[in-house]
Amino acid sequence: MVRRESGSNTRVGDVLLEGKGICKDFPGVWKHLILNHIDIDIRAGEIHTLLGENGAGKTVIANCLSGFYSITDGQILVKGKPVTLRSPKDGIQHGIGMVHQELALVKPFTVAQNIALGLSVSDFSYPIQEVRERVKALSDKYKLYVDPDSRVEDLSAGEQQRAEIVKVLYHEPEILILDEPTSLISTDAEHLITALEHMAGMGYAILFITHKIEEALQVGDRITVLRLGKNMGTKDSSRTDKNELVRLMFGEHTPVHLERKPVKSDSIFLEVKDLDAPSTNGEPSLRDISFTIREGEILGFAGISGNGQSELAEVVAGLRKVAVGHVYIGGEDFTNRSPGEIIWAGVAHIPEKRREMGVIEPMTVAENVVLKDVHVAPFSKNSFLNIPQITQHTEDIVAKFGALVSDLWKTETRILSGGNIQRLILSRETWRKPKLIIAVYPTQGLDAKAIEFTWQLFMELREHGTAFLLVSEDLDEIMALSDRIAVMSRGELVNIIDGAQAKREEIGLMIATGSSRQ
């Protein structure tokens, strides 16, 4: 550890951390090398962004460089000297601090307790007072605004993120690795980036991981692109552009053009009429909601989450009770029917909470893929599973979305990345060509290529006659897909407008004011 306050002997531009020919494999889990001879260096005073799509190996290299994972081959050098990192503690001792994507905080503890946990002090001491004071000092110095006495579980995602950064800074690292720090804090990202730029200016070497190209360009001084465990090149951000980065990330491909023909059918598939649903746990209660969706029509619900969109999706999926009003599916009254009956009426659901509601995490990938179809031919016969059929089907589904899975019957779904789980759910819910798809934040956490693929797939299904109830915070997604756009505010429907004529500003204003009048 070098004490920055006592005058550091490093200069801007010095290479502080370097990886040479780093290889990593997970024998028994994955057949290919997760990291394939990666060379990377991080210099004092710069923000180096590491860009790549889901499964490119970004998190793995960060974990290797911080000592959390051991490396299979290659060398890590700190200030030119080779080091062996056996644990995160070794990393910290060499001045490397890492902010994990799944934050490494103990939720029931306060921020100060979380920091005290990692200090090299006697087991029987309790240095909370000292930690509290230093957290306040650090939080002022770097403008991170963290209250040491708050319990982590009471903090917002952005606050938790900053608490994690303070925890890492407490050890006075010279090298800071941040794994997708903006994925949890879409609205608060500017604040974090400003703080990081401030720190780079003070001489820190920062490795910033992201899958967003614009963010990589905005934040990074240099950008390294990773694709399937290989380094595709390191570029100065002033001498590269979006097109080049897209090519490096995904290889050559032409961007899609979404074509939307008019809705062919006039027959209404989903009708929600005068619907009221009470709130639970402080979520908004739904009041007086009526709308229809025709076959082959996409109705997009735009706006900030927490205004009742998720609750509405749950009502249609049968997961939430209706107090007043009716839900008609295919002309039949399905109000307060069970989720099972609604599924069998041809409704698919891509839920908001993918890990909790979308899959059963400890079960294997193959089991999760046939979860909804396991009781019908050809996947089972006379109550026995037809393993070859299920395997075949799972392979098709996984290949279709390009999800990376090794052994379908051995890989627990839990170990897949969020993006890969979303691909699995998307393919499971769409392969039967359902009559209605309830899609809640369907492309959240996916990289650009997978988003394009999903949009195209939705368009094909729409062509085929599938109706969509789409919920998204991404206005681009709403505008690209929706035939009509709905806006909700505090559990009520503000307005539904025609998608073809909708203007961004108009929708933006409806979302912002919660009213349809200007």
Place this chain on the structure above:
Amino acid sequence: MNINFFWGIFIGSLHAMVPITITGTGETIGESAGLFNIGLEGILLLSAMTGALGAEAGGALVGLIVGAATGFTIGLVFGLICTYFRGVQLIGGVGINLFSAGMVAFWLIHLGVPGHHAVAEESRMVDISTPYGSLSPLIFVAIALPIIVYFILFRTRLGLKIRAVGENPQAADVAGIKVNLTRLFSTAVGASLTGLAGAYISIDWIGSVTKEISAGRGFIALATVVFSGLNPLLVLLGGFIFGFFDNLAVWIATMPAVQKVVPWQFVAMAPYVVTLLIVAGVIGRVRFPAAMGIPYERE
């Protein structure tokens, strides 16, 4: 009925409280670290046996030490299986119970009257005499221990470490804590307290060993830990509640008027039912470590 009668019930309750409270306090340490040891009953039983043999060989103090060492050894094996070897905790715990039941039954065949081994009077613990009755020194241990453990769990870095490996082992690992070692240590220390409680039963409180000597107290201790929400101070309270009803039941069951009408086995059931009712009544509000029962692997 005079005042001495109430003192009798009170002191009896304290004695019946000791095994529950010491066992429960130990288990609180282990559960805080994420290990749920359903084998407490077996540890109590086995260490009642080994404690008695130890006491007869070298005196009461040696007996207590042998009992605690028995618990520590079993806790170590259980802990190794459930951490480094990523075994299933439930199976490990059931294994302890079966092993101990068999072992003690086997030993009892060879010691004195088959099935019942009375601990020699000179090997038993010497209790402290008071005007209201004699008190076991372990009553003071049973009261002090939860307070000490509470302090360690909630007011020291060691306690933060133990609770962190139970709640979020990955975060603990990132903070430089040896997750499996901390878990192993916690469950082994917890089990050694259970061993101490087992030795207390045979060489201090009851004074004999039978294969039913633990009488479900290990399971009641488990239930008390649940009721406490891993707070050792509430374990102390829960232990006293059980001890009180346990003692009351013995007194009721032996009243001649009751004996004629109700079989004593029925009355003896009361403390278990009451304790379980109390536990069941509050269970919804209790929150357990998030990583309870799940082995940890870094990569």
